[in-house]
Amino acid sequence: MTAPAHARTSADLIRAEEPVLAHNYHPLPVVVARAEGAWVEDVEGRRYLDMLAGYSALNFGHRHPALIQAAHDQLDRLTLTSRAFHNDRLAEFAERLAALTGLDMVLPMNTGAEAVESGIKVARKWAYDVKGVPDGQATIVVAADNFHGRTTTIVSFSTDETARAGFGPFTPGFRIVPYNDLAALEEAVDETTAAVLIEPIQGEAGVIIPDEGYLTGVRELTRRKGCLFIADEIQSGLGRTGRTLAIEHESVVPDVLLLGKALGGGIVPVSAVVARREVMGVLGPGEHGSTFGGNPLAAAVGTAVVGLLETGEFQRRADELGLVLSEGLEALRGHGVSGFRARGLWAGVDVDPALGTGREISERLMREGILVKDTHGSTIRLAPPLTVTADELRSALGTLEKVLGQAG
Numbered sequence: 001m002t003a004p005a006h007a008r009t010s011a012d013l014i015r016a017e018e019p020v021l022a023h024n025y026h027p028l029p030v031v032v033a034r035a036e037g038a039w040v041e042d043v044e045g046r047r048y049l050d051m052l053a054g055y056s057a058l059n060f061g062h063r064h065p066a067l068i069q070a071a072h073d074q075l076d077r078l079t080l081t082s083r084a085f086h087n088d089r090l091a092e093f094a095e096r097l098a099a100l101t102g103l104d105m106v107l108p109m110n111t112g113a114e115a116v117e118s119g120i121k122v123a124r125k126w127a128y129d130v131k132g133v134p135d136g137q138a139t140i141v142v143a144a145d146n147f148h149g150r151t152t153t154i155v156s157f158s159t160d161e162t163a164r165a166g167f168g169p170f171t172p173g174f175r176i177v178p179y180n181d182l183a184a185l186e187e188a189v190d191e192t193t194a195a196v197l198i199e200p201i202q203g204e205a206g207v208i209i210p211d212e213g214y215l216t217g218v219r220e221l222t223r224r225k226g227c228l229f230i231a232d233e234i235q236s237g238l239g240r241t242g243r244t245l246a247i248e249h250e251s252v253v254p255d256v257l258l259l260g261k262a263l264g265g266g267i268v269p270v271s272a273v274v275a276r277r278e279v280m281g282v283l284g285p286g287e288h289g290s291t292f293g294g295n296p297l298a299a300a301v302g303t304a305v306v307g308l309l310e311t312g313e314f315q316r317r318a319d320e321l322g323l324v325l326s327e328g329l330e331a332l333r334g335h336g337v338s339g340f341r342a343r344g345l346w347a348g349v350d351v352d353p354a355l356g357t358g359r360e361i362s363e364r365l366m367r368e369g370i371l372v373k374d375t376h377g378s379t380i381r382l383a384p385p386l387t388v389t390a391d392e393l394r395s396a397l398g399t400l401e402k403v404l405g406q407a408g
């Protein structure tokens with residue numbers, strides 16, 4: 001007999017998943033039951049500071065009051081129409097998102113991977129209709145060590161064997177160059193190139209920040225060679241780095257911007273392709289779509305997210321608290337931290353491998369009430385909600401120091 005969910009312990013619930021849930025994740029052994037702001041609580045009532053924030057889907061913290069209010073209000077009125085009809089929330093969402101990002105037109109989708117897929121389709125169609133690439137020949141240039149999602153086409157141009165092995169045959173038409181290498185990009189882009197697709201900061205790769213000038217260089221190169229610049233800001237965007245978009249650190253505007261994760265306020269999946277009018281204009285009725293994309297609940301929550309970002313408060317917090325984070329990590333350099341990369345409230349921290357794998361450090365931090373996740377090898381990613389306080393951040397850094405001191 002199965003005990004009612006509320007009577008089952010964390011250990012029971014972890015055991016119960018094993019036979020019935022696909023094993024495509026290896027979660028830390030914590031079972032979250034409640035959350036508010038930067039804090040989550042497990043089934044037994046233990047509290048943890050959430051220093052991962054749903055891979056940046058929770059930039060505004062768990063259950064931000066303005067976002068929860070927007071969702072509740074919309075749930076009481078209208079949740080889904082499909083795009084067969086108009087709904088009264090979508091125009092405002094698109095208007096304000098376009099204005100926030102400095103671009104013209106919005107294609108609403110749901111998950112990040114769908115935004116990437118949609119961006120690829122728009123770019124290819126632009127290449128055929130506007131640039132005049134012969135049919136079926138369009139190429140897209142991407143960077144090694146990218147992470148753009150998990151669909152068959154997206155893993156086609158991943159360089160992570162774990163993400164690819166066993167899933168072929170793959171979609172052709174992609175060229176992979178080293179990240180942060182303008183010379184390689186120059187060589188790879190030719191008259192068939194529809195777009196260069198990159199993350200302005202590579203999140204999953206370990207928060208890899210390109211050299212100053214790289215994004216400007218990509219912008220200049222794509223303009224000069226007559227192809228599109230697609231910036232995947234699904235993880236780096238919406239306040240995380242201390243700006244609305246990470247590309248703003250170099251004052252660059254792409255032709256196509258991909259957003260997701262935090263756009264749904266941690267409540268519903270909301271993603272978008274945002275583009276210049278001449279580019280998005282290639283799509284006509286019936287050529288692309290999504291049953292749930294642009295639904296009124298998503299639009300209401302997305303509009304509330306844009307509303308939070310319009311105040312500038314979260315970008316400012318990320319900027320200021322980012323200094324606290326960087327200073328704290330700098331103090332740990334040589335004391336368990338062999339290196340780190342940080343921008344805003346986002347850091348990839350390389351732990352001295354002698355002290356343990358990223359996974360082991362994450363488990364030790366979990367036992368001390370801090371939730372983080374390793375990326376690769378001995379690297380852990382820190383990405384707390386932008387609502388975290390300076391004291392909470394300092395306390396988390398203190399815990400990291402303690403865990404690194406004990407490890408080995």
Ligand SMILES: *Cc1c(COP(=O)(O)O)cnc(C)c1O
Nearest residue numbers: 111112113147148149232234235
């Ligand atoms: C998470 C992520 C995606 C994929 O988003 P999903 O919602 O998981 O499909 C794409 N690009 C980047 C940069 C991401 O971080």
